[in-house]
Amino acid sequence: MRTIFTTGQVAKICKVAPRTVSKWFDSGRLRGYRIPGSQDRRIPREHLIRFLKEHGMPLGELEDEAMGKLLLVGVDSTVRGGLEGVLPIEDFKVELAASGFEAGIQAESLHPDCVVVDFAMGRNEALMIAQNLRKNTDYTDTVLIALLSDEDTASGFDRTIFNETFRKPFDAALLAERIRTLVSRRKTLA
Numbered sequence: 339m340r341t342i343f344t345t346g347q348v349a350k351i352c353k354v355a356p357r358t359v360s361k362w363f364d365s366g367r368l369r370g371y372r373i374p375g376s377q378d379r380r381i382p383r384e385h386l387i388r389f390l391k392e393h394g395m396p397l398g399e400l401e402d403e404a405m406g407k408l409l410l411v412g413v414d415s416t417v418r419g420g421l422e423g424v425l426p427i428e429d430f431k432v433e434l435a436a437s438g439f440e441a442g443i444q445a446e447s448l449h450p451d452c453v454v455v456d457f458a459m460g461r462n463e464a465l466m467i468a469q470n471l472r473k474n475t476d477y478t479d480t481v482l483i484a485l486l487s488d489e490d491t492a493s494g495f496d497r498t499i500f501n502e503t504f505r506k507p508f509d510a511a512l513l514a515e516r517i518r519t520l521v522s523r524r525k526t527l528a
Contacts, residue, residue, distance in 0.1 A: 343381045351386070351398050362389070406430045406521040409450040411441045411467055412459030417485065420510030421454075425517065438467045445471065451521045452481040454513075458506075461495075468499045481520040483513070 343351070345359040348368075352359065362368035363379050368389045370381035383400070390397050397405070408430050410418055422432060433448050435441040437459070445453070453471060457464045464484065471477045484503045497503065501520060504513055 341383050343383065343386055345379050345381070348381055348386060351400065352390070352395060353398075406452065406518070407448050407450045408432045408517065408521075409435060409441065409444050409448055409453045410456075411435045411453060412437070412456040412464065413454060413485065414456065414458065417456070417510065421514055421517075424511045424514040429518075430521075438463050438470075441467050442470070445477065449476070450480060452483065452517050453477075454483045454485060454517070456485040458485070458487055465495055465499075472499055481517070483517070483520075 345356050345363065348359045349356040359368065359381075360379065363370055363381070368381060369385040370379055372379055387397065387400055389395075390400070406429060408421075408425070410421070410432065411434075413421075413434070418432075418434065425432070431448070433444050433450070435444045441453070441455075444450075453467075455464045455467055468482050468484070471480060471482060481502075482500045484500045485508075486503055486505045502516055504516075
């Protein structure tokens with residue numbers, strides 16, 4: 339995962355001429371720095387991603403790094419609609435799974451940054467999904483969030499499996515903000 343780009347590398351990502359990238363840099367629109375004692379320019383990843391987003395340009399190969407990937411498992415349409423209403427679509431790719439089997443398939447293809455598991459699908463299945471994700475070393479850093487119903491008590495299972503638990507009813511904006519915070523923290527540590 340590259341953290342610093344040359345103007346030539348940025349030009350390839352943006353599908354423009356290197357001279358165009360130099361003009362963006364020299365005009366101050368694309369932030370970066372010059373190598374001391376030379377005219378070579380370097381652009382840090384976060385500045386490049388911000389530039390691309392601000393100008394509505396496709397992220398290309400940076401999309402996986404720039405976008406948070408969220409997997410909603412067993413989440414009903416009301417909660418899903420509330421989340422999608424407050425999570426910016428340019429910042430998050432959201433996939434759905436109705437069962438543990440679908441969750442496994444989606445997790446393999448999406449490699450989510452965050453998985454939200456709704457206990458309404460059944461306590462045993464929800465716990466099995468979380469435990470299976472935690473056992474797999476590919477998902478040790480994945481943020482796991484449990485949505486508990488009023489009837490479901492948090493007792494009787496290891497709560498340390500989950501990074502967060504929310505009890506229904508809850509504010510979708512609060513959940514979205516927590517997802518944003520946890521995923522952005524994970525992405526900066528990665």
